[in-house]
Amino acid sequence: MLRGMSVIEVANLHKRYRDKIAVRDVSFAVAEGEIFGILGPNGAGKTTTVECVAGLRVPDSGTIRVLGMDPRRDARKLHTLIGVQLQESQLQERMKVWEALHLYASFYATPADWERLLDEWGMARHRDVAYGKLSGGQKQRLFIMLALVGRPRVVFLDELTTGLDPQARRETWELVERLRQTGVTVVLVTHFMEEAERLCDRLAVIDDGSVVAIDTPGGLVARADDRQRIRFRVTGPLDERMLTAIPEVSEVAQQGSHVVVTGRGDLLYAVTAVLARNHVVAADLRVEQANLDDAFVALTGKRF
Amino acid sequence: MPATGTLTFTELKIFLRDPASTIVTIALPVAIVAVFGAIAKPGGEQDPIMTYFPTMALALGLAQLALNLTPTTLAGYREKGILRRMSTTPMNPARLLTAQLLISVGLAVVAAVLVILVGHLAFKFTLPQNFGGFLAAFVLGCTALFAVGLLVAAVAPTARIATGVGVGLFFVSLVFGGVFMPAENLPPFIVRVGDYTPLGATMQSLRDSWSGTMPEMLHLGVLGAYTVVAGLAAARLFRWE
CATH class of the missing domain: 3.40.50.300 (P-loop containing nucleotide triphosphate hydrolases)
Known part of the structure; x- marks a missing residue:
């Protein structure tokens, strides 16, 4: 090409x-x-x-x-x-x-x-x-x-x-x-x-x-791992099912008051939209994405 | 200025910027002839010992340049990747070696002229009496000693080792070559060995020509042999990286 x-x-x-x-x-x-x-x-x-x-x-x-x-x-x-x-x-x-x-x-x-x-x-x-x-x-x-x-x-x-x-x-x-x-x-x-x-x-x-x-750097990262992880804190109880029902979401885990949602695609928008619709306030929200380090591990099977 | 000229001029500036190397190669030989001139008061006397002081000053400076500075500098240029960097440009790194040799030989000539003139004018040491023989001894002495210095630079893996080997050769040469002490005061065995060392052959040839006789063919032959053998070996074995 x-x-x-x-x-x-x-x-x-x-x-x-x-x-x-x-x-x-x-x-x-x-x-x-x-x-x-x-x-x-x-x-x-x-x-x-x-x-x-x-x-x-x-x-x-x-x-x-x-x-x-x-x-x-x-x-x-x-x-x-x-x-x-x-x-x-x-x-x-x-x-x-x-x-x-x-x-x-x-x-x-x-x-x-x-x-x-x-x-x-x-x-x-x-x-x-x-x-x-x-x-x-x-x-x-x-x-x-x-x-x-x-x-x-x-x-x-x-x-x-x-x-x-x-x-x-x-x-x-x-x-x-x-x-x-x-x-x-x-x-x-x-x-x-x-x-x-x-x-x-x-x-x-x-x-x-x-x-x-x-x-490209972006292409390598995506090729290795296109999963994203969203981590946030909720004050009240949370019904996990409203999150697992989202097509982009593959996994939901609760660790105390922390919730970790794993998924692909436009995950952040999908999750925050559902939370807002259900009047759940998500605090300390962070998005974790794979970087080139992860890509290297995925490509070679070893740490850099 | 063409590139080789710029290269040589830049290298010369860098060399002169290092006070130690300038002192050792120029000031020291002149100081030696001055100090011994003041002590021995030659006054135009033909005593063979009077040919020892100026030739010893010359041989010392030449040995410093060829056996000490040249191997250290060139091995350092290789170790620091200076030759490699140059080999990625249109400039051939061999030109850097040529520039270094040109500078060293140039400085040796300057030192020789100063030693002869200062010794003669200020202290009445005689001039070299057989001038043709002196030129032959000086030129062949330069080529033989620099060939050996280049060979050390060629095979020494690091600048540190090049310095070590160079300094070792330097001191052994001084002792066996009749530089450290006049040959007539040395045991005959040492003089015999010294005849076959580049510095010894240089020293004896210089003294012979200074006192008015043609240098021995043995000595000139030894110098020629070192020039050819060590020079070719250096060219063949030189590691660029």
Whole structure:
């Protein structure tokens, strides 16, 4: 369904290291302009997959096309068109922010204006600061800028927020969201459910080297578990039958003054309508829905 | 400026920003020749010991650069993923190694010129009397020592191990190479071993040329062999990640 507009096509990718299969039969396609997530626990094969796609590793078998090119054979040309932020990749401690940008800009024939990048990414104040003196969040900002300075069409971001405090992580998410507006295609590797759920248009869930599912975050959640749970408190007695009679409801449980209703579809509306009609006041009402965590458990049969 | 130029210039700035490495490679050799010049008062004397001080200063600086700083820096660049990051860009990370070598050799030349001029002008140490032999000794000494340093960087799994191996080689070389003490004061056995070490061969060649004779073919041959063997091994074995 993505044919004609996909910028990355991976088919039947296999990669094994000495004693361990890192990636087995991975296939996916990434459409132009989307933020595509590769989600999975540590050691699932995410980084190996991305490194093969970016031309840093040679796959054992399978085909990869990035912007119509073979990442190994056309590495030179491809590297002018992609930007990569690798996991656990540093810079020289004493290199200043502007020097890094100036240097990396010099690698490309038509680089971005790095002075403007500094302004856009809120790093102008830190232009003369040495890399080693930057905070974790500022380093990530610099890495994103370095990945963008060649004006790439595809950007790979591998575990961008690992090791960041929650504040810096949220700031980095805002930066990635800003990337979406520039129209660049982003491949985001992460093991954070929340990150994938918030940023990605679609994502591939990888576990133990294999793709378990590819879908939108919402689609994955719905596929795993479309049940909802409504929890509320009633002051007087409640006749359960008025709730069990609702078609959307599959289960009603009372725990003291608390009532838990489980069901599907437009459950909240159906339940509150019936309660109102029967003049029952529901206090402390909460709706619990499955999230990506639940989806992952349902898809792989194990906790993240 | 073309990318390789920007790369080399940036690396040079970063190198000079670290006071320790600049002191060790430039200031220390000059200080050695000045201190021993003040103590020994050569005054143009031809005593063989007078060729020891300036050549020892040169060899020490060269060994620091080649055996100590180069392996640590390059293994660190690999360990920190700097080479890998560069390999995702149109720039070939091998250029980063070339830039580092250019800078190191450049600094070695600067240190050599300073040692020769300061020693000669301020303390009347003689100039290298066989200048062609001196150039041959210096160039081959550089290539042999940097080839060994590169080989350490190539195979050391971490920057820490590279430093350890480099420092170990450095001190062993100083002792066996007649840098720590003049070769004439060493037991013949140690001098014999030193003849076959890159720093020992460098040191003896430099002293020979300084006193006016052509360096021994044995020493130049040893340096050439180290350059070729260690250089090829480094190129073959270099791990990029």
